[in-house]
Amino acid sequence: MKFLHTADWHVGKTLKGRSRLDEQRAVIGQIVGYAREHQIDAVLIAGDLYDSSAPTADAQQLVVQALLALRDTGAKVLAIAGNHDSAATFDAYRPLLDAVDITLVGRVRPAARGGVVSFDARSTGERVNVAVLPFLSQRYAVRAAQLVASTPSEMSRDYDAMVREVIDSLAAGFTPDAVSVMMAHLTVVGGTFGGGERAAQSIFEYHVPAVAFPAHAHYVALGHLHRRQTLPAPAPVVYSGAPFAVDFGEQDNTSVVCLVQASPSTPATITDLPITAGRRLRTVHGTAAEIVGRAEEFGDDFLRVIIREPARAGLREEITDVLPNALEVRIDTEFALSITNQAARTDHRDRSPAELFGDFCAARGVADERVQSLFERLHDELTSTGRE
Structure with a gap:
């Protein structure tokens, strides 16, 4: 049987x-x-x-x-x-x-x-x-x-x-x-x-x-x-x-x-x-530019994307706009760890709010001048003597 x-x-x-x-x-x-x-x-x-x-x-x-x-x-x-x-x-x-x-x-x-x-x-x-x-x-x-x-x-x-x-x-x-x-x-x-x-x-x-x-x-x-x-x-x-x-x-x-x-x-x-009917799952590594450049290779596969560059505003969207099947986008742990360790060694005493915010971003692998500029502008607005 x-x-x-x-x-x-x-x-x-x-x-x-x-x-x-x-x-x-x-x-x-x-x-x-x-x-x-x-x-x-x-x-x-x-x-x-x-x-x-x-x-x-x-x-x-x-x-x-x-x-x-x-x-x-x-x-x-x-x-x-x-x-x-x-x-x-x-x-x-x-x-x-x-x-x-x-x-x-x-x-x-x-x-x-x-x-x-x-x-x-x-x-x-x-x-x-x-x-x-x-x-x-x-x-x-x-x-x-x-x-x-x-x-x-x-x-x-x-x-x-x-x-x-x-x-x-x-x-x-x-x-x-x-x-x-x-x-x-x-x-x-x-x-x-x-x-x-x-x-x-x-x-x-x-x-x-x-x-x-x-x-x-x-x-x-x-x-x-x-x-x-x-x-x-x-x-x-x-x-x-x-x-x-x-x-x-x-x-x-x-x-x-x-x-x-x-x-x-x-x-x-x-x-x-x-069994061949299921969609393929793939993990891909590289810079945002490298991964976006391989878009045709991935077809309709579901992707886990590991980015090998510092985090910055709009990075996820940069990937998902081209690769809508990228279900997970994150920074490579080894790369993020090196940034975190470097930030951890920074002496935070006697530093301005902008500098402390910069340390905070660095500790989380975020390296984007636009984020820093936005913080400084918001901080200026909130601390301005002319604010009602």
Whole structure:
């Protein structure tokens, strides 16, 4: 049987105030196209469908349309809540989506009560068991008293033990002569962050090792870390990664969806299908003139611009007037630091207001004579004896 593994859609994500719904719609459309092209038996979405636990109506509409479009390809659709999703909302909508053969799981469930989802693959008739483990935060896995009284190493050990117990319980729901898959949203030790994860919910102290997953599973479909990677373990333990760069920390990631083929008697094979629909994120360095001169090179990429010259009035506008997709414009930290350090060494005693203001600007990397002139004019107006 064949299934697609994807995760970390983060629908509703904005970047520096820019909506990315059109991008996300195109990316998901490409995933739907792969499901149709390869006649997929199931689509597994391993959490973080949304970027927020309170998504906008437009974001919710896009996700619902995506789930229905995937269902319309003939595939069984299963999705679990990630740390960005609302587990309670997923479970509230579960009965409604069950009616159209789409399975949402918000909270951890026992195997016999929805923790293992079983179905027959449409293409082969093979039995498939998918154990589902939504995001399980440490505050639910480790009792509050332990969080207060335990050391970090003790809490890590307790979290590991609790999650292993859940995994073992779910794996007990696997049946012989079936394709056995586990889908989870969590941090696995040794995994590499993709760059855009929420650090407070990905901290290293709360993780499980890859060997915690059952060796007899044909495949372990993971979400949470945004970089495509396979971790060493007896079973294939795989992060599909995010299908588009969530922020500039992910600009060098390769976006894919995983096509997995398996049978009850053969190990899984994995093929990465490229996702090309999202806009490229790029960080560019140089003087304002150098970067503006490269405008044609950047196309419709979203840009983070690092300026290697002193700050001055109108600098940002000079960039954004030519490059409207420059979402962030800032001074190179090393360059700004050298100015700040130089200003810090200045003796401020017995200096005029204009000189002190000059020091203030220098300490912040602002070197613009027009700003200094404006300050002096305003100061003269405010201190003039003729002012009413």
